[in-house]
Amino acid sequence: MAEPSVWVIIPAYNEGQVLAETLRELQEYNASYHLVVVDDGSTDNTSGIAREFAVHLLVHPMNLGQGAALATGIEYALRQKADIVVTFDADGQMRPADINPLVEAVVKDGLDVALGSRFLKSADSKMPTLKKIILRLGTIFTRLTTGLNITDTHNGLRAFKAETFAKLHITQNGMAHASEILTAIARCKLTYRELPVTIRYTEYSKRKGQGASNAINILFELFSRGGK
Amino acid sequence: MITIKLILIALLLVILRAFLVQKSLLLIKRAVAVLMFAGLLILVLFPDISTRAANIMGIGRGADLLFYLAHLFFLLVAVTLWRRTITLNDAVTRLARELAIRNAERPNEKAD
Numbered sequence: 387m388a389e390p391s392v393w394v395i396i397p398a399y400n401e402g403q404v405l406a407e408t409l410r411e412l413q414e415y416n417a418s419y420h421l422v423v424v425d426d427g428s429t430d431n432t433s434g435i436a437r438e439f440a441v442h443l444l445v446h447p448m449n450l451g452q453g454a455a456l457a458t459g460i461e462y463a464l465r466q467k468a469d470i471v472v473t474f475d476a477d478g479q480m481r482p483a484d485i486n487p488l489v490e491a492v493v494k495d496g497l498d499v500a501l502g503s504r505f506l507k508s509a510d511s512k513m514p515t516l517k518k519i520i521l522r523l524g525t526i527f528t529r530l531t532t533g534l535n536i537t538d539t540h541n542g543l544r545a546f547k548a549e550t551f552a553k554l555h556i557t558q559n560g561m562a563h564a565s566e567i568l569t570a571i572a573r574c575k576l577t578y579r580e581l582p583v584t585i586r587y588t589e590y591s592k593r594k595g596q597g598a599s600n601a602i603n604i605l606f607e608l609f610s611r612g613g614k
Numbered sequence: 615m616i617t618i619k620l621i622l623i624a625l626l627l628v629i630l631r632a633f634l635v636q637k638s639l640l641l642i643k644r645a646v647a648v649l650m651f652a653g654l655l656i657l658v659l660f661p662d663i664s665t666r667a668a669n670i671m672g673i674g675r676g677a678d679l680l681f682y683l684a685h686l687f688f689l690l691v692a693v694t695l696w697r698r699t700i701t702l703n704d705a706v707t708r709l710a711r712e713l714a715i716r717n718a719e720r721p722n723e724k725a726d
Binding site: 439443444445446448 | 706707710711713714715717718719720721722
């Protein structure tokens, strides 16, 4: 089999400040990756910065949420005959070096999905304590609702076999899509593995990212859409 | 007493008309609307009826009965609107997605 094409989906909402650095790091790490930036209706120069790089740029006409942006990028990658789809954050929290082990796990070991986890190795990422507690509660919630034994339920770094993702049908537009993906993994009985990744908690990402309090919103989103 | 009745009747008719002028309205919905407004009209003209109906159902006052019914009605409206919002949101998302994908800007250097 020829070298599988890896498509990295980067949802970006008002990330003009850090997007350039994130894209530069990704391109330096592996120039063969196809980068897809999904500008989720930003009001800053996110699109302008993306245009300075050799990336595929998709622009939502309005802000729809990270889940929707990911789904758009993935749909696009599938239509471009992607083999592997990777989800990656624009805010500079993730390390490009963590991508390849995930891709390798999917390609070499034939898994449907490889998930990044912040908790598999000794935490060298200086995660805020409250956030740690909330994420632990998230793993318990996930175990109860899906039966999956996963150490990190809301990690945005994952690699999927493209054909698998096409079957998942992600409908959560907001942040609850991370739980939704796990539910789908359980429902479709996908083969998965968690691999350690390092998340850098920069001042920017702490300010920009989800606060621990957003867990309440995620629960609400899940329940209000649950009946559909 | 007469003035408030006139105001209420006028308002009822205005709202009923606003509802019925919608062209694409199912006949069944028109019928239900007319019946509901007829009922309200009767209640405005003869308020004692609600008290009698309430007593039959073991509720003290007619106003209480109307209060409960109004509550149920608005809950129904809220749930209906909420469901419709979800459907609309999904449609908008799909539309935005298709638009974004069709207008995708591809990298210049890479020919893939």
